[in-house]
Amino acid sequence: MTLLHLAPADLDRRGATHTAREIAHQPRVWSTVQALVQRQRAPLDAFLRPLLALPDLRIVLTGAGSSAFIGQCLAPALLQQLGARPGLRVEAIATTDIVSNPAQCLQPGVPTLLVSFARSGNSPESLAAVELADATVADCHHLAVTCAAEGTLARRLGDRDRARVLLLPDETHDRAFAMTSSFTGMLLAAAWAFEMALPPVEALGAAAQALLDAEADRLSALSDEGFDRLVVLGSNGLQGLAREAALKMLELTDGQWVALADSPLGFRHGPKTVLNDRTLVLMLLSNDSYTRRYDLDLLRELRRQGRGRVIALSTSALNADQALAADDVLLNLPANAPDLGLAPVALVFAQCLSLLASLKLGITPDNPSASGTVTRVVSGVTIHPLP
Incomplete structure (x- = not known):
């Protein structure tokens, strides 16, 4: 198995075999999960x-x-x-x-x-x-x-x-x-x-696989550009996804990247001060037509102000007055797909970016916490009896 042009022997040598495999096999695993739920x-x-x-x-x-x-x-x-x-x-x-x-x-x-x-x-x-x-x-x-x-x-x-x-x-x-x-x-x-509305699992898997196949060069270039701060922005349920994407970067770089998540509207209220020339911003654009207006307002504002680099992840090209920039990521999903359907596909991009950032820093992604500060299953928790 290869992921992002990384050969199996290289992944093994750099302590990334499990992480890479578990990112790469998601399009196939999703079909297995759906079949299990159907049974x-x-x-x-x-x-x-x-x-x-x-x-x-x-x-x-x-x-x-x-x-x-x-x-x-x-x-x-x-x-x-x-x-x-x-x-x-x-x-x-x-x-x-x-x-x-x-x-x-x-x-x-x-x-x-x-x-x-x-x-x-x-x-x-x-x-x-x-x-x-x-x-x-x-x-x-x-x-x-x-x-x-x-x-x-x-x-x-x-x-x-x-x-x-x-x-x-x-x-x-x-x-x-x-x-x-x-x-x-x-x-x-x-x-x-819960029988929630989603694109067909075949469409989700195909979109994630297309991203893995097409975005390797872009992801590799981003990991080489010297960023050390990541901001991930999403509205409604995509804000939860933004928090997960930010956590992946924080975990896999052992805290050497600062990672922050917020909503596009909330970001202006103080957190925006994190932006500098070493900041990478990922914006998860909502497919809800009303919510998307607010997402696009901030996208335009950030690009106009020019602090950090901003990449939008979107299921469709934007309006003529706000076309996708050359390095934005187009997710191969229907333009009317619910935001919940965007979530697993967009997260694959963030997972790959975090893996490459980890490797760039010489960290072993399968076990990134060199000090043992954090562990795979949390430890050190005392459950106190109710009074």
Whole structure:
């Protein structure tokens, strides 16, 4: 397997074999994930449909780190899909917030579906959030989306009456430090489980593969240009994706790149001061025609001011008065694709950029934290008993 013109022997020598493979195999793995969800359709429907019919249901999408950002990508689109019902809520709340502030995150008298995203299912906060929800909420149900059959989360919820485990194929269980195929796999699995609108999986895979094939030279050139700051901007659910993209750069460069994520409108309110000549800005342009106006306003502003280099990722050429620049990235997806469909394809670009930046710095991407400051499964967390 080669990725971005990097040969297998070179990847192995530089400690990048797992990361590269797990980025590269995503277009194929997505089809496997969808087939798995389709096989699980009947039991998923039996579990989800009675809950989704509850007029006052609260859906909490949760996880820690990258897994929390999956919920942030999904929440706006899921709420829109389920429609305006006075008592219905869809919220993305990190397990790290639930564990430290259960009284402010959980509502005892409200029927709740806790959707937990977990690559390994062994993070202390993921396990504690489930137990706190059960202890606090009288009518609590669980959907766990995880990549590890042997993980504690899957084992604990596997035989509970009010729980369902959606176990992804083993290919999604990343062996590298950073979440890549596990992130996109869990994102898409949950979207398909809730029957959310997406382009066909063949179109998603083809767009990601076309990007991997066509953008190697551009990505390599960007990694050679001396940037050490990354800003990723996205609106609505794409803001969650922006946070994941920024985290990938921070993780894989062992903190040597400063990485920040925000919304296009929010970026003007202070965070814009991060821009300098060594800043690379990735703008994830929304396909929502109204939201896109605000995205384009900032894109024009940033290019006019000329601080840093700005690359837009878009599914279509822009209007004649704001054509895509030569180094913008055109995603091979329909111009009317929902933003949730843009997310996994656009993330492949950011993952590749982070991998190349890591290699450029002489870091081993499969295990980038030379000091051991961070670990693949978080450690050092004490779960304190409730008072």
